[in-house]
Amino acid sequence: MSSIAKELANPDVPVSAELQNNVFITTIDKIYNWSRRNSMWPMMFGLACCAIEMICTAASRFDFSRFGMEVMRPSARQADMMIVSGTVTKKMVPQIVRLYNQMPEPKYVVAMGACASGGGPFKEGYNVVSGIDKFIPVDVYIPGCPPTPQALLNGLITLQKKIDGQSITQVPWYRAGKSEPIPVPILGPDLIDPRHAPLLRQRAAEAAAAQMNAAQPAEAAPAGPTA
Numbered sequence: 001m002s003s004i005a006k007e008l009a010n011p012d013v014p015v016s017a018e019l020q021n022n023v024f025i026t027t028i029d030k031i032y033n034w035s036r037r038n039s040m041w042p043m044m045f046g047l048a049c050c051a052i053e054m055i056c057t058a059a060s061r062f063d064f065s066r067f068g069m070e071v072m073r074p075s076a077r078q079a080d081m082m083i084v085s086g087t088v089t090k091k092m093v094p095q096i097v098r099l100y101n102q103m104p105e106p107k108y109v110v111a112m113g114a115c116a117s118g119g120g121p122f123k124e125g126y127n128v129v130s131g132i133d134k135f136i137p138v139d140v141y142i143p144g145c146p147p148t149p150q151a152l153l154n155g156l157i158t159l160q161k162k163i164d165g166q167s168i169t170q171v172p173w174y175r176a177g178k179s180e181p182i183p184v185p186i187l188g189p190d191l192i193d194p195r196h197a198p199l200l201r202q203r204a205a206e207a208a209a210a211q212m213n214a215a216q217p218a219e220a221a222p223a224g225p226t227a
């Protein structure tokens with residue numbers, strides 16, 4: 001507990017009689033975090049089997065509206081939490097990154113299940129990526145294939161605890177240059193992340209140089225004796 005918080009929690013701080021029962025003293029951080037943690041709006045989208053568990057969690061038996069998350073938004077521009085629920089195929093990655101960029105700050109990402117967290121049973125498959133965190137930042141990972149609704153609820157509570165520990169003076173979304181959009185990957189014969197373009201260029205140049213070196217001795221070889 002910080003020294004200011006300790007001071008505020010001290011019951012011996014004098015409060016005049018007319019203000020007693022009328023004044024609520026707290027810190028800006030507590031109010032700021034309390035309002036965000038209890039009004040997260042998930043984006044309405046699912047990727048594969050894990051999405052069925054997410055839908056279950058939203059329904060009456062488990063009901064994540066108890067945590068202030070009942071308003072699933074069909075538009076990324078109105079959502080502040082992305083639950084990546086399912087297998088992340090290379091074909092879907094550009095769309096996921098584009099949707100993430102469209103979400104307003106502050107925004108959070110939950111990787112639900114083995115596929116979204118690290119590729120799951122399809123890891124190293126020709127058409128899937130080994131976790132959505134290769135492309136967008138993830139706040140909470142939920143293990144399981146699929147995670148149960150209870151596990152998803154636990155992940156959402158973990159996210160709330162993470163938000164509780166944030167400070168308005170430290171959060172990145174008020175800092176210049178910290179909320180730049182992530183370059184959208186390009187889907188061609190394979191998925192290309194534009195952030196890796198310098199490395200890809202360097203590797204291509206190295207491969208081209210190696211090919212030229214391999215071809216040169218054959219060209220320079222002296223012609224054999226003719227009969």
Ligand code: SF4
Nearest residue numbers: 049086113115145146
């Ligand atoms: S983690 Fe399992 S249940 Fe979830 S999308 Fe992957 S294969 Fe399906």
